[in-house]
Structure formats: structure tokens, C-alpha cells
Amino acid sequence: VGRAEETRQSIIEKAAVVFNRNGYQRTSMSMLTEALGLTKGAIYGHFQDKDALAVEAFRHIWQRRSEAIRAIVVRHERPLDRLRAFAGAFVEFYEETVQDGGCPVLNTATDADDAHPRLHREVRRALAEWERALLAIVEAGKDCGELRRDADGKLFASTFIALIEGGLLLAKTVGDRTYLERAIAGIGMFIEHMRVDDG
Amino acid sequence: VGRAEETRQSIIEKAAVVFNRNGYQRTSMSMLTEALGLTKGAIYGHFQDKDALAVEAFRHIWQRRSEAIRAIVVRHERPLDRLRAFAGAFVEFYEETVQDGGCPVLNTATDADDAHPRLHREVRRALAEWERALLAIVEAGKDCGELRRDADGKLFASTFIALIEGGLLLAKTVGDRTYLERAIAGIGMFIEHMRVDDG
Amino acid sequence: VGRAEETRQSIIEKAAVVFNRNGYQRTSMSMLTEALGLTKGAIYGHFQDKDALAVEAFRHIWQRRSEAIRAIVVRHERPLDRLRAFAGAFVEFYEETVQDGGCPVLNTATDADDAHPRLHREVRRALAEWERALLAIVEAGKDCGELRRDADGKLFASTFIALIEGGLLLAKTVGDRTYLERAIAGIGMFIEHMRVDDG
Amino acid sequence: VGRAEETRQSIIEKAAVVFNRNGYQRTSMSMLTEALGLTKGAIYGHFQDKDALAVEAFRHIWQRRSEAIRAIVVRHERPLDRLRAFAGAFVEFYEETVQDGGCPVLNTATDADDAHPRLHREVRRALAEWERALLAIVEAGKDCGELRRDADGKLFASTFIALIEGGLLLAKTVGDRTYLERAIAGIGMFIEHMRVDDG
DNA sequence: ACCCACGGGACATCCCGTTATT
DNA sequence: AATAACGGGATGTCCCGTGGGT
Numbered sequence: 001v002g003r004a005e006e007t008r009q010s011i012i013e014k015a016a017v018v019f020n021r022n023g024y025q026r027t028s029m030s031m032l033t034e035a036l037g038l039t040k041g042a043i044y045g046h047f048q049d050k051d052a053l054a055v056e057a058f059r060h061i062w063q064r065r066s067e068a069i070r071a072i073v074v075r076h077e078r079p080l081d082r083l084r085a086f087a088g089a090f091v092e093f094y095e096e097t098v099q100d101g102g103c104p105v106l107n108t109a110t111d112a113d114d115a116h117p118r119l120h121r122e123v124r125r126a127l128a129e130w131e132r133a134l135l136a137i138v139e140a141g142k143d144c145g146e147l148r149r150d151a152d153g154k155l156f157a158s159t160f161i162a163l164i165e166g167g168l169l170l171a172k173t174v175g176d177r178t179y180l181e182r183a184i185a186g187i188g189m190f191i192e193h194m195r196v197d198d199g
Numbered sequence: 200v201g202r203a204e205e206t207r208q209s210i211i212e213k214a215a216v217v218f219n220r221n222g223y224q225r226t227s228m229s230m231l232t233e234a235l236g237l238t239k240g241a242i243y244g245h246f247q248d249k250d251a252l253a254v255e256a257f258r259h260i261w262q263r264r265s266e267a268i269r270a271i272v273v274r275h276e277r278p279l280d281r282l283r284a285f286a287g288a289f290v291e292f293y294e295e296t297v298q299d300g301g302c303p304v305l306n307t308a309t310d311a312d313d314a315h316p317r318l319h320r321e322v323r324r325a326l327a328e329w330e331r332a333l334l335a336i337v338e339a340g341k342d343c344g345e346l347r348r349d350a351d352g353k354l355f356a357s358t359f360i361a362l363i364e365g366g367l368l369l370a371k372t373v374g375d376r377t378y379l380e381r382a383i384a385g386i387g388m389f390i391e392h393m394r395v396d397d398g
Numbered sequence: 399v400g401r402a403e404e405t406r407q408s409i410i411e412k413a414a415v416v417f418n419r420n421g422y423q424r425t426s427m428s429m430l431t432e433a434l435g436l437t438k439g440a441i442y443g444h445f446q447d448k449d450a451l452a453v454e455a456f457r458h459i460w461q462r463r464s465e466a467i468r469a470i471v472v473r474h475e476r477p478l479d480r481l482r483a484f485a486g487a488f489v490e491f492y493e494e495t496v497q498d499g500g501c502p503v504l505n506t507a508t509d510a511d512d513a514h515p516r517l518h519r520e521v522r523r524a525l526a527e528w529e530r531a532l533l534a535i536v537e538a539g540k541d542c543g544e545l546r547r548d549a550d551g552k553l554f555a556s557t558f559i560a561l562i563e564g565g566l567l568l569a570k571t572v573g574d575r576t577y578l579e580r581a582i583a584g585i586g587m588f589i590e591h592m593r594v595d596d597g
Numbered sequence: 598v599g600r601a602e603e604t605r606q607s608i609i610e611k612a613a614v615v616f617n618r619n620g621y622q623r624t625s626m627s628m629l630t631e632a633l634g635l636t637k638g639a640i641y642g643h644f645q646d647k648d649a650l651a652v653e654a655f656r657h658i659w660q661r662r663s664e665a666i667r668a669i670v671v672r673h674e675r676p677l678d679r680l681r682a683f684a685g686a687f688v689e690f691y692e693e694t695v696q697d698g699g700c701p702v703l704n705t706a707t708d709a710d711d712a713h714p715r716l717h718r719e720v721r722r723a724l725a726e727w728e729r730a731l732l733a734i735v736e737a738g739k740d741c742g743e744l745r746r747d748a749d750g751k752l753f754a755s756t757f758i759a760l761i762e763g764g765l766l767l768a769k770t771v772g773d774r775t776y777l778e779r780a781i782a783g784i785g786m787f788i789e790h791m792r793v794d795d796g
Numbered sequence: 797a798c799c800c801a802c803g804g805g806a807c808a809t810c811c812c813g814t815t816a817t818t
Numbered sequence: 819a820a821t822a823a824c825g826g827g828a829t830g831t832c833c834c835g836t837g838g839g840t
Contacts, residue, residue: 023309041823042825049808102312158378159362162365165361165365165368166363166365173319173326182353182357183358186354186362202797228834241799420710436802439804440803442831443802500710504707504766508707511620511698522771526771552779557760557779560763560780561756563767564762567706568755571706571717577755577759587787627812636822637813638815
């Protein structure tokens with residue numbers, strides 16, 4: 001008693017992987033109870049329905065990854081290094097990502113196309129946050145003179161995210177991490193494009 | 200009588216859109232019968248099970264798109280133009296793609312992660328074909344002197360596909376085609392990188 | 399094949415008793431499958447949901463009873479006899495009614511208080527029809543001179559129905575048909591009140 | 598400490614309305630906890646199970662109504678007036694009765710047909726008590742010379758109760774209190790029949 | 797070649813009751 | 819005396835697949 005939050009968090013953490021691995025729809029409550037060691041009654045005591053749990057699970061898995069990346073990024077001082085570290089983090093986490101069932105954003109975005117508006121909103125929010133973070137680094141790079149003033153931050157952020165997601169999709173589908181590494185290499189080229197001593 | 204093949208083809212065509220729009224798992228037989236105006240018995244007369252139909256439906260929708268792109272590409276003679284046309288085709292087809300439920304490769308790849316090995320194989324095959332086509336154009340570009348001999352065709356193909364898929368994901372999720380256009384612009388930059396008069 | 403309507407009717411007939419005996423809510427689909435010898439899938443092939451089946455079941459059991467009563471009533475020529483026969487029919491059918499779980503109108507009216515508007519509507523319709531039938535006989539009685547012109551048809555119909563339903567409730571609850579017979583005797587008194595040679 | 602009995606009584610009072618409004622089966626523990634502002638544990642501390650609470654709730658709501666009627670009846674001295682007042686009380690309480698979900702006897706009698714023998718017994722007891730009260734007044738009426746000696750008390754009591762319950766059912770179902778008023782008028786006519794100066 | 801009727805099983809949800817914890 | 823967390827089970831619904839029949 002009073003251990004509610006603990007159990008709740010444990011449910012979210014374990015459910016997040018199951019959801020991400022199997023997709024929102026294919027994940028049945030029975031799969032969750034099996035993975036959780038709890039009965040359906042117990043789960044429904046903590047979450048209103050499957051949807052609510054899915055939303056929290058996505059938020060959790062996304063934030064965990066988000067913070068891990070940020071931790072890597074902030075190790076570097078200069079914006080240019082930060083961008084490279086940002087991209088590199090996805091290679092670093094690749095195995096773990098595959099183990100967890102792939103990129104949550106990618107999975108949820110295609111899974112929650114129309115039927116699950118709440119999940120869809122969470123994904124949009126995640127993407128927006130991601131884009132914002134990249135833009136901020138680019139702007140910082142311009143301010144400290146590392147990046148060209150005419151560099152298109154929005155263009156960069158879009159290609160960055162697209163390459164990451166596309167690269168993860170390719171690598172996971174084909175089963176060859178080289179595809180992700182090539183996409184990261186592509187990001188490196190784009191970064192070079194924005195460097196001030198490039199022109 | 201050829202009537203059978205006709206019906207079969209009609210089933211595939213209509214089912215392809217339903218499958219792609221709703222995901223290969225969420226699509227129920229009732230959805231299909233409703234969209235097809237046929238009963239389940241009729242469908243099961245032509246396909247062994249839902250999975251087999253799904254495979255054929257994916258093949259169909261992919262080939263249709265594939266051929267449409269090829270038709271655009273072959274309008275141009277020079278490899279460089281062909282690459283640009285290739286990328287541009289996705290912008291051109293964007294509305295139609297969204298209407299049909301998004302990119303079949305993207306959808307199916309995330310949808311059929313582990314549970315549907317046959318579908319998974321089809322997606323891999325599609326991706327391989329796509330990669331091969333891009334490589335061939337790049338090689339042709341090298342041969343005719345448009346592209347630098349040291350251009351990395353595999354790297355280009357990977358980033359090309361990643362940018363397309365990632366761009367489509369972003370655009371569809373956010374609901375703003377600009378994201379796709381930015382990804383295409385990124386491909387354009389990459390192509391410039393490979394041009395012979397670039398260095 | 400083609401035996402759909404047959405099965406459907408059989409489901410309705412058997413379900414009507416189960417519903418009436420146990421009440422709409424307590425009647426579970428499992429109870430129905432048990433009583434019907436059919437699986438849930440089979441039932442849901444014929445009816446959209448439990449509610450739709452309940453509505454049809456009520457209609458059936460009500461019409462069956464309705465027609466049986468009418469058959470008794472029309473045996474008599476003169477309105478006064480018809481009224482007496484009308485009331486007497488309920489005594490005649492009492493055993494059967496109890497066996498079937500009581501009066502469907504009474505059961506459904508209290509069961510479908512607010513939660514099941516469609517059933518509620520059916521009950522209201524049944525009551526209205528019943529009232530109309532009684533009024534028609536009373537009017538006929540006035541026309542042929544058996545009943546006093548100042549007899550209040552609406553008052554009579556209301557007390558008639560109330561006495562029947564109340565009498566059935568009492569008899570069934572206490573487990574003594576005498577209570578119904580007394581209520582019928584009460585109706586007899588009211589009929590005497592309306593006779594032309596009464597004043 | 599008397600706190601326990603206080604809580605217990607409060608539970609019964611509030612639960613009685615919820616039970617009567619929703620039926621004794623459709624009422625879920627969640628409905629009760631919501632209406633009570635207590636948790637299930639608290640309820641189960643005072644009552645063995647849902648059934649036991651239902652029984653007490655019925656007793657309570659019935660006694661409350663019973664006493665209110667008696668209070669009205671005893672305002673009059675003469676048995677004949679008492680009978681009229683008895684019947685009239687139901688019209689007087691009609692709005693309140695509807696608000697509380699209808700007549701508890703009527704509801705519970707049909708609701709607790711076979712499955713809840715304890716509730717069923719309570720209803721029978723209530724009906725018997727009601728009948729006894731009516732009989733007593735009739736006998737008193739005979740003794741004081743207001744009612745004919747050959748008046749059939751049992752017949753009167755039966756029709757009285759039947760008309761009340763039937764009238765309530767009709768009025769509540771159709772949503773028109775006129776039906777109850779007509780039933781009460783019927784009772785009035787019956788009373789006239791028993792008057793000593795009637796013959 | 798197609799449809800109709802049906803089976804059996806899984807789904808998410810919600811239920812009532814109890815035990816460990818104050 | 820009251821709570822919070824949880825178990826086990828039942829609910830209505832819907833699913834995919836299949837034979838009997840036309």
C-alpha cells in the first residue's frame with residue numbers, strides 16, 4: 001500500500017518495450033499481463049484503458065531515449081561537435097533500439113496513423129521537440145561562428161530527422177546496421193555543408 | 200475462363216488500398232468484404248488466407264508505384280536528370296500516396312516486423328530493387344562522365360531511400376508536405392556533391 | 399443455406415423465454431448460447447448485438463401473447479363478453495406466463511427503465527396498442543347499447559391494464575394465483591359499472 | 598463507538614436510492630463507491646457482500662415510504678377516510694417515487710425473480726405487511742359501520758395493491774402520471790362499492 | 797465461382813471480493 | 819475502521835476461417 005507509483009512505473013517501463021516491439025494494435029492485454037506478471041485487473045487499476053497505458057508507455061520510452069541522447073550531446077561544448085554527437089548517438093544506441101523493437105517514433109507514427117489520435121499527438125509532440133533541439137544547436141553554431149549564417153536550420157533539421165528515421169527503417173528491415181551508418185554519414189556531409197570555412 | 204483472374208486482380212487492387220490505409224493487421228476481413236462487395240467465401244476461393252492476399256496486395260501497390268516512377272525517370276536521357284526526376288516523383292505523387300494511406304514500404308516494414316515474415320520478405324525485396332535501380336543510374340552517370348568516379352553509389356542509394364522514407368514519415372505525421380520537400384532538397388544537395396564539376 | 403430465417407426465428411423464440419425469465423441485463427450471451435445450442439459467433443451472425451436480439455425477442459413474445467388473447471376475444475360477439483374474455487384470458491394463460499418468466503411488459507418495463515431506450519420504446523408501444531384495443535371494444539359496446547354512453551373508456555383501460563399487471567406481479571411474487579384472480583374479479587366489477595342497465 | 602452504526606446507516610440510505618434507480622443487479626460496486634464517497638473496503642467492512650447491502654437497502658427504502666404513508670393515514674379518524682388517504686398518498690409521493698427510481702416493491706419483485714431469494718423474501722414480507730394493513734382498516738370500517746359487512750377485504754386489498762403497482766408501472770413507463778391517477782380513481786370506485794349506504 | 801451460416805477463440809473491459817497495510 | 823492494490827473471472831463483441839449448398 002502506497003507502492004502504487006512504483007508498480008505503475010514498473011508497468012509503464014515493461015509495457016513500453018512490449019508495445020514498441022509488437023506495435024500498439026497487435027499488443028494484446030494478455031501479452032502485457034504475461035510480460036508484467038500482473039493480471040488484467042491489476043493493470044486496469046492503474047490505467048483507464050489500453051490507450052492510456054500506450055500513451056504513457058510511448059512517453060516513457062521516448063523520454064528515456066531523449067535524455068540519453070541529451071546526456072551525450074552535452075558532453076561536447078561546441079555546437080558542431082554537438083550535432084555530430086547527436087547523430088552518432090543513434091549508431092551508439094542501435095543495438096538497444098533494435099532490441100526494444102525499433103524507433104518508437106517510427107513505429108508509433110505508422111501504427112497510430114488515424115485510429116489512435118492520442119498516440120499520434122504524442123508522436124507529433126516528440127518530433128517537434130526533436131526539431132526544436134536541432135534548430136537550437138544550429139542557431140548556437142551560427143552565433144559562435146562555427147556555422148554559416150545562411151545555413152538553413154529547418155532544412156537541416158528535417159533532413160537530419162528524415163535520415164535518422166529512414167536509416168533506422170532500412171537498417172532494421174534489411175537487418176544490416178550499415179544502412180544506418182550510411183545515413184549518419186549523410187548527416188555528416190550536411191553538417192560539413194553548413195560549416196563556415198566550407199565556402 | 201479468364202473471369203477468375205479478372206476477379207482475382209480486382210480483389211488485389213481494391214484490397215491493396217484498404218490494407219495500406221489501415222495497416223496489414225488492423226485490416227479485418229469485414230473491411231475487405233465491405234470494400235470489395237464480395238463475401239469472405241469469394242476471397243478465400245482466390246487466396247489461401249488473409250496473409251497471402253496481403254502479400255499480393257503489397258506486391259501490387261508497390262509495382263504500380265514502381266512503374267509510375269520508372270515512367271517518369273525514363274523520360275530523361277542523362278543519369279543526373281534521372282536521379283533528380285526519381286526524387287521529384289515522390290513529391291509529385293505525394294497527395295496520392297497520402298490518400299492511399301502512406302508509403303507501402305514504410306507501412307509494411309514497421310507493421311510486419313516479426314509476425315509476418317512473408318510480408319517482411321517482400322519489403323526487403325522491394326528495398327533491394329529500389330537500391331539496385333539507384334545504383335544502376337549512378338554507375339551510368341559515372342560511365343557517361345556526369346558523376347565523379349569516386350562517388351559512393353551505395354552511400355547515395357542509402358541516403359536517398361532514407362531521406363524519401365523519412366521525409367514521407369515526417370510529412371504525413373506532421374501533416375505538412377514541406378517536410379518531404381526538404382528531404383528531396385537534401386537529395387538534390389547530395390546529387391550536386393557527386394557531380395564531376397563539383398570539386 | 400437459405401435456412402437463415404428459420405434459425406433466426408428459432409433464436410428469437412428461445413431467447414425470448416431466457417430474456418423474460420432472467421431479465422435483460424442478467425441474461426448473458428453465454429446463457430443464450432447454452433439455451434440455443436449455438437455459439438456466440440452464430441448468434442452475432444443474425445443479430446447486430448444483444449440489444450437488437452432483446453428487442454426482437456420482446457416483440458415476439460408480446461405478439462404471440464397478443465394474438466392468443468385476440469383469438470380468445472374474437473370468439474365472442476358482444477363487446478361486454480369480449481371484455482370479460484379479455485380479462486379472463488390472463489387467468490387462462492397464467493401458468494404459461496409464469497413458466498415463461500412472468501409478463502414481458504411488466505418485466506421489460508422495470509428492467510429497461512433508463513438504460514435500454516429501444517426496449518423501453520417497444521414496451522410503450524405494446525402498452526399503447528393494448529390500451530387502444532380496450533378502448534375500441536368499449537366504444538363498440540357503447541354503439542351497440544351494452545355500455546353506458548358516459549362510461550369513461552380511458553379510465554377503464556387504465557384500470558384494466560393496471561389490475562392485470564399488478565395482479566400478475568402480486569400472484570407471481572407471492573406465488574399464489576389467487577391474487578391474479580382477485581384482480582380479474584376487480585375488472586369484472588368495473589365492467590358491471592359500465593353496463594347500461596346498471597344505473 | 599457509535600460512529601460505525603452511523604456510517605453503516607449512511608451507506609444504507611445512499612445505497613438504497615442507487616439500487617432502486619439502477620436495479621439491484623445493474624448496480625455495480627463502483628456505482629456505490631462513487632455515490633458514497635467510500636471505497637469498497639469500507640463497504641465490505643459493514644456488509645458481508647453486495648447482496649446483504651441490497652437487502653438492508655430495500656428494507657430501508659421500504660420502511661421510509663411505509664412510515665410516510667402511515668403518517669398520512671393516521672391523520673384521519675374514520676376508516677373510510679383512511680383508505681382514501683392511503684390511496685391518495687401514492688399520488689402525493691409520485692414525483693419523489695419517480696425520482697428515486699420507481700416503486701421499490703415493483704422494481705425488486707421483478708428484479709429479484711429467482712436469483713436473489715433473500716431480496717425476494719423481503720418483497721413478499723413487504724407485500725404481506727401492506728395487505729395486512731389494508732385488511733385491518735377494512736375490518737375497522739366494518740366494525741364502525743362505515744363498510745358493509747359483506748365487503749370482501751382480501752379482494753379489496755388485492756385490487757388496491759394491484760392498482761397501485763400497475764398504475765405506477767403505467768405512469769412511469771409512459772411518462773404520464775395520469776395513469777396513476779386513473780388507477781387511484783379506480784380504487785375510489787371500489788371503496789364506494791364497499792360503503793354501507795351503497796346498496 | 798460465389799455465398800451463407802456457423803464455429804471456436806481472442807479481444808478489451810469491467811466486475812466483485814479480499815488481503816496486506818495502515 | 820478504512821484504504822489501496824490486486825486476483826481471477828465473466829462480460830459483450832468481433833475476428834478469421836470453413837464447409838454445405840447453389
